[in-house]
Every structure is written in structure tokens, then in C-alpha cells.
């Protein structure tokens with residue numbers, strides 16, 4: 001077997017994996033339509049059309065566009081009544097925006113640990129931390145895999161909490177045949193550049209609750225009522241609106257989404273099968289209640305013990321040098337000095353520092369023989385793991 005690139009050999013991959021984002025004539029056609037409409041912001045028809053279609057796509061009564069996934073979370077939390085001093089439960093293993101949304105409202109956050117079977121929230125880990133100030137729990141559908149919504153709902157009912165689903169990565173995902181986003185009280189989506197449906201930036205809030213939808217409409221539009229004069233502001237809100245350009249692109253992306261979802265799903269299943277054949281790497285176990293995984297990321301577990309103790313960071317660096325896009329993923333949120341601290345949460349620590357390896361979704365749009373290169377790369381690194389450990393130093397943070 002050839003030496004790995006990190007030790008001076010040749011990389012497995014000579015050609016790149018598919019690029020993201022992708023677009024075709026449809027985006028151009030709709031962009032031109034937006035341009036010629038003369039409504040580039042408020043009142044744009046493509047925004048309304050997207051909201052309607054996205055709500056249908058997510059099985060929600062309402063979908064409301066806004067500027068980002070982070071602002072979607074913030075608007076939804078405010079609409080759910082969160083104010084200074086209230087407590088919001090967030091997994092410590094998530095994107096920083098989940099926490100920032102709550103902290104921006106001067107709420108406190110309670111960090112939940114995750115399950116190592118799913119890397120999504122384990123509500124039992126916060127059972128003893130709930131107080132009368134705890135108002136909302138945010139399950140994150142990490143990587144596009146719905147969190148255990150049965151457990152979240154049961155817990156929320158018992159503790160009288162609202163549920164805000166962080167579905168930033170989970171367009172089209174389903175928990176027991178129900179689309180995410182309106183299983184709880186509200187859901188937040190992101191359309192940032194890496195997302196499976198993207199306009200570069202953007203977000204949306206979904207809900208089945210008419211009253212909540214009306215508050216959300218107003219919150220993203222500086223507190224204006226839907227039918228009032230321009231300079232009437234009934235509540236404290238923000239300009240978290242979106243442009244018609246983004247809506248044009250989003251409409252085209254949404255049309256393409258079902259086909260790409262199929263493709264990612266079949267690639268993920270194939271990768272699951274391939275990974276199972278190598279000791280020391282394994283897919284996360286499937287759960288039949290996840291009736292649709294959105295595969296925003298393909299996440300697998302790495303076991304350094306099977307690779308002569310080669311640290312995750314160095315394994316990832318070596319795999320990247322083979323031409324396989326991958327990264328180490330999140331740090332625990334409490335490890336950031338400017339966020340609230342916590343004693344270490346064992347599963348979060350394990351996922352972050354020892355075992356979780358992320359492959360971004362465009363890789364899943366490749367062909368089968370391209371996916372096989374991932375395994376060839378991993379096997380090469382495994383064979384030379386002792387030598388890599390001895391001779392190479394991780395470039396931390398790469």
C-alpha cells in the first residue's frame with residue numbers, strides 16, 4: 001500500500017468532490033424575475049411564495065423568512081416569551097448560534113449533554129438542573145438527524161417547557177414520518193452557504209400556531225403589525241428581513257431539494273456499509289424512528305485505540321491530505337471563554353475531542369467509486385497510524 005500523503009506519499013484523490021452550492025438556469029430565471037418585479041425587499045412575491053412552499057415542504061402551517069438561522073432562533077425564542085433571566089436548555093454540542101440566540105435576549109443557558117448514539121440532546125442530563133425559570137428546550141437536529149422528539153416532548157410536557165427545534169441543518173428531515181420544524185412549538189432553519197437549501201444567507205421559522213406566526217412576522221419586521229402603517233411599531237422587534245434575491249434562489253433550491261435528498265440518502269447508506277467493514281470507524285446507529293435523515297453532514301465515530309492511539313485531530317489532518325473533505329466539528333460550547341461555563345459533560349467531550357468526524361454534505365453528491373476513496377484513505381491511514389503518530393504533529397484548528 002502506498003504511503004499516506006502526510007508521510008510523503010500520493011493522495012488517494014486526484015480529483016475534487018462535488019462543489020457546493022449548485023445552481024442552474026432556474027436560479028437565473030427567478031433572479032431576473034426578482035429584478036424586474038421592482039420589489040426587492042418588503043412585499044416581494046417570491047418571498048411569499050417561498051414561505052408557502054417551504055411551509056408545505058416542512059408540513060407546517062406557517063413558515064416565515066428571516067435573515068439567518070441565528071436570528072430565526074432569536075425571533076422564535078422572543079415569540080415564545082423568553083426574556084431576561086429566563087432559562088433555555090441547549091445541547092453543549094451545537095453551533096454557537098443556538099446559544100447566542102438565547103444569550104442575546106439576556107436569557108441564561110443550561111447546557112445539556114448529548115447521547116453518544118445520536119450526538120443529539122439527552123434531556124435526562126438536565127433533569128436535575130431545571131428551575132421555575134426554565135422555559136424552553138432547544139433540541140438540535142444535528143447533522144440533519146432529528147433529535148429524539150418523543151423524549152423531548154415527554155420531558156417538555158412534564159416540566160411545562162416550550163420546544164424550539166433547531167432545524168438549521170435538517171431541511172426535509174422527519175421524525176416518525178413527521179417533518180421537523182413544527183413538531184415542537186416552533187422550528188428554526190438556516191439557508192447559510194453550506195446548508196442543503198441555501199441562498200448564501202437566510203433563515204426561516206416554522207410553526208403551526210397562528211398567534212405565534214403573527215408575533216414572528218412582526219418581530220422580524222421591527223415590531224410592525226401586518227396591516228398597520230409603516231411607522232407603527234407595536235412591539236420591540238428588529239429588521240431581520242430577507243431580500244427578494246434570496247427568495248428567488250431559495251425557490252429554485254427547494255425545487256431541487258427532493259432529488260438531492262435522495263442522492264445524499266443513498267450515498268450515506270453506502271458509506272454506512274463501507275465504514276462497517278473497517279474496525280475503528282463506524283457510522284452512528286440508525287434509529288427506525290428517524291424516518292428521514294437530511295444528511296447535512298455525514299458523521300462517523302473514530303476510535304483512536306484501533307489506530308495505535310492516533311489522535312482524532314491528526315487522523316483528520318491525514319484524511320484531508322488524502323483529498324477527503326472532513327473536519328473535527330464542534331468544540332463544547334462551554335469551552336469558549338466568552339460563553340457561560342460548565343463542568344465538562346462527558347459525552348459532549350467524547351464527541352468533540354475523541355470520536356466525531358464530520359464529512360460535509362456535498363461529498364454525498366459524489367458517485368459510489370468516489371465514496372470508496374474515503375475508505376481507501378482511512379485504511380491507508382490505519383496501516384500507517386503508528387508512523388503518523390510518531391512523525392507528524394497536528395496542525396491544530398485546521
Ligand SMILES: Cc1ncc(COP(=O)(O)O)c(C=O)c1O
Pocket residue numbers: 068069070071094095097098140142166168169189190191192202203
Ligand atoms: C445547528 C445550527 N444552529 C444554528 C445555526 C445558525 O444558522 P446561521 O448560520 O444561518 O445563523 C446553524 C448554522 O450555521 C446550525 O448549524
